Amino acid sequence: MRDLKETPFAEVHRALGAKMVGFAGYAMPVAYGSILAEHAAVRERAGLFDVSHMGELVVTGDRAKAFVNEVVTNDTTKLAPGDLQYTVMCREDGTVVDDLLVFVLDEDRVMLVVNAANIEKDLAHIRTFDMSGVEITDRSEHYALIAVQGPRSVEILRSCPAFAPAERQLADTAYYHGFRFVSEGGEILMSRTGYTGELGFEIFVPTPRAVALWKEIMKVGGVHGIEPVGLGARDTLRFEASFCLYGHELDDNTTPLEAGLGWVVKLKKESFRGLASLREEKKRGPRRKLVGFEIEGRRIARQGYVVLGDGDEIGRVTSGGFSPTLRKSLCMALVDRVSAETTTEYRIDVRGKTLPARMTALPFYESRAK
């Protein structure tokens, strides 16, 4: 754990007896007890996550929205203050620099929520654009980020005194919308987003106020069965919901069209970095595509394992696991698109054993309310 940065919750995690791991330069809780129990808590009740390692980059200036629109593939021009959008930013050749959330705070202030491991890379990439009239600030140290996720999450937040000034917004805010309000200790940003596939909010809170807010949510949430949840269950939850994870489904050599993110690539936009390449790729068809597989039995196909189509290697697993909710061994994989069109039998090489696999639709799991 040497040389790792700590989030404002380091002491809280220690007191809870969390198992800590190094992740993107931070000491992060992987689990407080059982990953499976934490996973179930989020699907059935509620879970509280420390995701303060995520990066918050704030773009300010009259041109902020137009600037961001040039950087990302999705169309941010129609977003109003309080709107969020999932998107990616690409290089000229269409490969993904990072996937991120765009949170419009004001007409002239846009926050980009980026992956912890990519903060420096993203900043360097964004600074290659014409920065005249805009400024970008790394606010990652200013904000702690906690996520409250699960069917009872909103009910819990509405019972917390800290959110009393935001009572109405908590009830009215729709998926992929957010709001901000002033609480003691500064401005809190809230968005109805998450990485679990369940109902919930992500809460950007000024660092000095973070621990008190965590404790309040845990205390109020106690009767609702809230549990602290680590990165282990965060991964199994996002995997079931089939959300991309940078470093798995996405990386510096993958395009959004390959990863099934065509819906965030607006090819009709006038311009953005990577537009020409992605238009061309769309026309000829992407080389690979992201698919889901179910494997018989309980062996797990993990990242990097080879996917065989009629005996030949046609791709690699990007994420895999035994789905706690669906009770199946599942994986996502990037496979050669053309080969997959004619493949009749799939197998996955699980540590030397080639196990039969059946292609299955993504997402694996979808909640009724999120």
Added chain:
Amino acid sequence: MNFERVRFTKEHEWVRFEEDSDVVTIGITDFASSELGDIVFVELPAVGSEIKAGEQMGTIEAVKTVADIFAPVSGVVKQANAELEDNPEMVNRSPYEEGWFLKAQIANPDELERLMKHEEYQEMVGKE
């Protein structure tokens, strides 16, 4: 838990033996199961198959990782813990009791002498 008749390997398997019997019980230690985290599958050798000391005899799939199981002693598999098929989490919950892996008839009791006693094993994991 009395560990007097239990021996341990460097790879974190345990073997329990009885007086006047050549059938031993094998499992993995508390330390191993908590290091692995939530176990979702245990693959064991078939009843009747031979296991050889130090050689791989199975696989453990946990949520975060996969690990090989090594045979602590040589012998023939007499029984596998069928409960683990539906409830592999028993290995996490009760690694020395309900979470046992298999029973084997051992070929050479001397092999037990080469394994660690509980105190030695505790000392080893204390350093990990």
